Amino acid sequence: DDKVAELKALLDGKPPFDGADPVGPACVQPGGPIILAGAMGPKAMRRAARWADGISGFSVAGNADEIAKASELADRCWAEAGRATTPRKVSGCFTALGVTDASEALRSFTAHYLGFLGPKLAEMVATSARASSPEVLADILDGAEQAGCDEFILVPAVTDPNFLEVATEVVAARS
Template structure:
């Protein structure tokens, strides 16, 4: 199982040098990818620009957009962003897409929250056509630049539930899941659901399975830092629910993280993403030790 690290873009203390420092350190470590997520009405930097910086200062790791909330955006612009990122990374780009769950982000971008699942299906089909070189309308030139990867990068679906998974099985190359607790049983169930839906859709390939969890390492009071981060990040759910979910987060010691990684591998994950709750670069050093010990 490969192990990637997300940038700590949602954590307090993210500053001017964080993107480049973290991307370079991740590229130098025993990790498979550097990833960035999308959120608008929060304190984080914008995803595509941040991924561009990551692509420019790394040479080895995959660059994972995890994920585009596709219904929020004009598809031609996303296609151009993907082509640009694929060029900047020389074909190291992977893309995940989903519907998101934050109505405020949709409202802030003037996008329609209602019907977002059907919007996702429709926009993925349009995106694939554009990445394959089809023009956005008759008489137009194709959207550029062309991807280094023929037809564009693989597309993962941020789908967890049965309905979303069945829809994703028609167009995705795999899934990008998440478990706040890093629970092996939860990861197994998502993977089994994906396999089932892929088979029902008549797919002849098995889905790529990516998962992850929130993690705090390398800082004093890591458990408290993890809890505080998760409660703040999920605050849009309301304080009571956010606190309840935050209480389940547990990846705040090397020992627990090693246990979570072992469980995820046994659960059939192809790649597991560590999502940092802190911006201290010691996180990367400690995570690298945990990953190296598994070799």
């Protein structure tokens, strides 16, 4: 909490210590950039509601119910903190598109990324990743929108440039 207050003071142009110049350049956006908290549980979310502009969550499976629960918790915590505005809600998921055997590429990437959890747990969680076809991604994006998500980040699980082409087509088709 103290570090966020310090960051906000620096963004407002307060020098970092007596006799120093302000950190620059000055913010373009009034009040500085949006600050998102990676808060997921009730205790962390209540703290974040005191100083954050919103939350940044993640759903390996792109599960609309998970996203909705985080969204509802954030709204509740912001209201309990007496905030006049609702929180910005960001989420995302791992995605593999535009490659042969995209589902295996997604599972493999996810398991490797989550390897810090240990091989068994990483593999178990990796099997829930499902954003490996345009149809499934469209469903995930629809669910995230219905769950109150303001922004959804697609984390590529592949490096093939076709990923960008297919992902762009899916997003454009929703407009």
